[in-house]
């Protein structure tokens with residue numbers, strides 16, 4: 001691992017202790033443990049003491065399919081809690097092949113820099129000439145100055161992060177976003193323009209033959225049994241999701257089947273009509289991503305990343321916007337400037353509701369007519385937000401900050417948890433099915449990074465996530481397979497019980513970060529609209545109110561955590577091992 005002190009422009013190697021790797025596996029597990037140790041409570045998320053990590057998993061850079069994700073970790077400036085955000089692409093494999101599992105940054109650089117990690121060598125390089133450039137330009141310029149090698153991959157900061165927008169994120173390979181938690185603002189505060197990596201050979205593994213054989217078998221299984229992602233990516237079910245109540249509509253108060261005209265305009269079939277080629281994270285047999293082209297009209301664009309489900313939900317369902325081409329354009333703006341599409345789309349919906357209720361007028365919106373479904377205004381506001389211009393400056397830190405500045409009752413329309421806008425899956429939907437727990441609602445509310453739809457709720461799921469695997473490849477790693485892959489790659493015998501314990505440790509260390517910051521479970525409350533308080537009067541979610549107090553209490557008790565204080569059981573921490581510092585801090 002590398003530790004980079006940006007204030008001193010110093011790079012040092014940190015050994016990856018075997019017990020750290022065994023106990024926390026990788027990705028957000030190792031990330032949380034290292035950040036917990038490297039900083040104390042109460043640091044300014046945008047100050048020099050906050051540690052920003054880019055952490056891969058044990059499968060990165062190997063032949064194992066789907067093992068390509070990295071997480072950006074640290075204290076979130078958006079929520080002031082633990083923050084992590086996950087991305088695909090080819091950055092994690094390249095960083096691993098370059099010889100490093102993770103890079104952590106402390107301090108603040110005097111001038112803009114980027115880190116170049118190349119086959120076991122790391123150096124900080126001047127990025128003054130790149131500051132102000134958008135993500136696409138920056139990636140092209142860096143690649144060119146490093147010799148043009150196509151293998152080079154990077155996590156790049158855009159102008160929104162430079163301006164410390166709290167919904168900013170870095171972007172990898174011009175279209176993969178570790179979007180949540182506002183980690184782009186942390187990069188911007190540190191004047192870190194990019195982390196760039198290249199490695200020339202596969203990451204060494206313990207049992208090469210077995211890894212090759214198992215990886216081939218897994219890829220064949222996927223090819224022989226396609227699951228739908230291959231055709232459409234995540235956007236496959238957007239139309240139905242708007243109708244079923246899964247996708248929130250009109251800033252969480254709408255009913256899709258009544259108020260959203262032609263939801264199938266946003267369906268997978270509609271989206272792939274624009275697709276001109278497939279793209280994939282490195283070595284993935286599913287290849288769920290794509291590049292789209294809009295031939296003509298106001299949103300004509302030669303090549304743009306295909307919008308994901310979450311993006312279609314945020315700029316579509318939430319804004320009552322069925323103009324797909326405008327969403328392709330909004331998505332491209334977010335990728336170019338580096339902002340999270342979920343938060344950006346939700347913030348536009350918030351602004352529209354403020355406008356509808358006369359809290360914002362044309363005088364405040366630079367003349368934009370912010371009405372539901374006005375796609376031209378939606379795209380224009382997105383661009384202003386990305387550039388922090390005019391009304392966009394007010395909106396660039398998400399709905400919580402915007403509502404605090406606007407006042408006048410706008411807080412009612414600011415749907416978030418601790419500052420983070422909610423993802424595009426309504427937790428009330430679970431209550432339309434018999435005997436279902438509102439798992440999503442629980443995870444939105446109690447996960448250490450609040451408002452994460454990909455946060456696993458089980459210990460095994462957390463172990464899978466900590467291994468850096470894409471959850472969309474999860475079917476390949478069911479049963480004994482995950483342990484077999486881990487054993488073949490690391491040479492350490494893993495059992496299902498080990499995975500359970502790893503997942504539990506990951507949950508405990510992330511929870512401990514928030515507890516050390518002084519938070520208790522009472523500080524995490526979902527907005528009333530998300531839990532049906534008051535309930536909707538129409539549609540598939542009519543009459544549903546989630547009992548979050550009971551659900552979260554049950555969940556905490558199931559974890560062995562105190563429902564009042566949120567503290568993990570002390571004896572259990574001792575049993576799990578490696579929590580001496582946490583015990584000293586919490587007890």
Ligand code: SF4
Pocket residue numbers: 066068088089229279280281284285286287288289470471472473
């Ligand atoms: S399924 Fe999609 S997101 Fe996951 S690794 Fe493959 S291409 Fe990347």
